[in-house]
Amino acid sequence: MRTPLSKNQERKGVKASATVIASIAALMGLGQGGLLVSLPVLVSETQLSLTVWSIVIATGSVFFLPASPYWGRQSDLNGPKPIVLQALVGFGMSFGLLYVFIRFTNTSNLPDAWVIAGLVTARIVYGLTVAGMVPAAQHWAVLLKGEEKRLEAITTISAGMSTGRLLGPLLAIALLNIHPLAPLITLTMLPFIGLLIVKSLPDPGRQTHTQTKPSAPVLPPWRAVPFLFIAMLGSAALALMQYTLTPMLQVATEWSVSDISNAVGMLLTVSAAITLTTQILVIKRQRLSARRMLVAGAVLMLSGYTLFLSLHWPVLVLAVGLVAAGGALFVPAYVSEATSRTVAQQGTMAGYIAMSHTLGYGLSALLVMSLAFGVVIPIGINITLSGIILFVSVVLYLKPRQ
Incomplete structure (x- = not known):
């Protein structure tokens, strides 16, 4: 004992x-x-x-x-x-x-x-x-x-x-x-x-591997596909936002190239700091379930991407902060929900999520070409992507857990 x-x-x-x-x-x-x-x-x-x-x-x-x-x-x-x-x-x-x-x-x-x-x-x-x-x-x-x-x-x-x-x-x-x-x-x-x-x-694999030898599926189970889908869209929206920060600042300000470069660095630092702070608070307080975090994160991201339409420097700072806080809630939530549906293949599911992130980054590289039609177009794309994410998140929240 x-x-x-x-x-x-x-x-x-x-x-x-x-x-x-x-x-x-x-x-x-x-x-x-x-x-x-x-x-x-x-x-x-x-x-x-x-x-x-x-x-x-x-x-x-x-x-x-x-x-x-x-x-x-x-x-x-x-x-x-x-x-x-x-x-x-x-x-x-x-x-x-x-x-x-x-x-x-x-x-x-x-x-x-x-x-x-x-x-x-x-x-x-x-x-x-x-x-x-x-x-x-x-x-x-x-x-x-x-x-x-x-x-x-x-x-x-x-x-x-x-x-x-x-x-x-x-x-x-x-x-x-x-x-x-x-x-x-x-x-x-x-x-x-x-x-x-x-x-x-210590190697945890030696303790679990002897108890159960999971099969290794080639494709993810259907019940995890919605989470992989929103993971891809979320990564695409975030990367597209990062690609378009410089063009947005060029429209919103009359700053020099070096000033805009410094501002982009500052915005990315603020984003990382808010993400880290939000995640630490979530760990310590544990006030939200994963499903509620999913919806709350989607709402914050949609709000942030919508604020980018203002193309006003102080509002852009707020928009980046909202997107960062939303992502800090959103990402751990869908990872937790997806891996909970494949308890015996948690590593495999985490791998599929990482693959979805990579697909999202690739999608953003294609979507960034929309800048040729003006900086508002990629902002509109991000609003659309985050709106789809919110819709899927609400459906998953309302769906009874099996």
């Missing part, structure tokens, strides 16, 4: 392990933010155009489509720990290869075609390996905290990613003052430090 002291120690151990896993998930945000902030420097260092770099970076995202569900299934079959470990190795290798081939452009006469091939290879390594990090981390957190605390576990990982997105640009800016490639060096080293820490954590 366990004593109250041993139970307290167990709770502290679970909390510490969950914090470590959330910190590992934060690497995703650090990598994204660091790469985006470093992009002008990378263009300057390699003499490759911004278009080439955009294609190089996008290459990694493409490979998330097949890799996320695959690693999710492997997490169900073999436990999440080995998936997180290989994701960390792939993360470090990817940024290490980026550093090596960028250095080649300055220290050798290597043709641009070979440099580009090396950079693309680095991003392929990233896409094929790091795609498993978030699904496995979410799976691991749920195994640690238990089914009854599924929403708290998933929100913990989301908060970790939000922390990375908040700190990533700030860290990159500080490191760029030291050396142009310092962010890449840091992002190469951090995963291997994380690797040493994660290796010391």
Whole structure:
């Protein structure tokens, strides 16, 4: 029989392990933010155009489509720990290869075609390996905290990613003052430090795998499709908003290019801070069920996207804040609801959700071409997408749980 002291120690151990896993998930945000902030420097260092770099970076995202569900299934079959470990190795290798081939452009006469091939290879390594990090981390957190605390576990990982997105640009800016490639060096080293820490954590897969060996479905179950659908639409709307922040500010203000660039950075920082704050409050207070969070998040996002129509600078700040708060509620809610419908294949479902996010980002890249018809058009598209999300969320809220 366990004593109250041993139970307290167990709770502290679970909390510490969950914090470590959330910190590992934060690497995703650090990598994204660091790469985006470093992009002008990378263009300057390699003499490759911004278009080439955009294609190089996008290459990694493409490979998330097949890799996320695959690693999710492997997490169900073999436990999440080995998936997180290989994701960390792939993360470090990817940024290490980026550093090596960028250095080649300055220290050798290597043709641009070979440099580009090396950079693309680095991003392929990233896409094929790091795609498993978030699904496995979410799976691991749920195994640690238990089914009854599924929403708290998933929100913990989301908060970790939000922390990375908040700190990533700030860290990159500080490191760029030291050396142009310092962010890449840091992002190469951090995963291997994380690797040493994660290796010391107990493997939850060994405890669950012996009890049940889940089948690995090729396609998601129909009951989870609505959640995957709104995950795709939500990601598309958010990415489209980020793409159109600069054009909106150009219409709303008469600022210089540098002022607009700083304003976009400030808006993204505010967005990340509000997202993180909302998620922490949700974890601690736990006042809303997942279904209510789904509807509340959809309402906030629709309100925020509608406010963008004002094209007035102070209102844009409020709009970004509402969208961020809505997303902070919305994302953990649909992840929790979707994974609860496939208890034996939680990693697989988390992989499908990551795939839906990638599809959403791809959709936004197509929708951004609507800017050719004026900045109001993409705003209208986002209002439409968030309206569909709200409709589906209300239907799911009213539908009796089976």
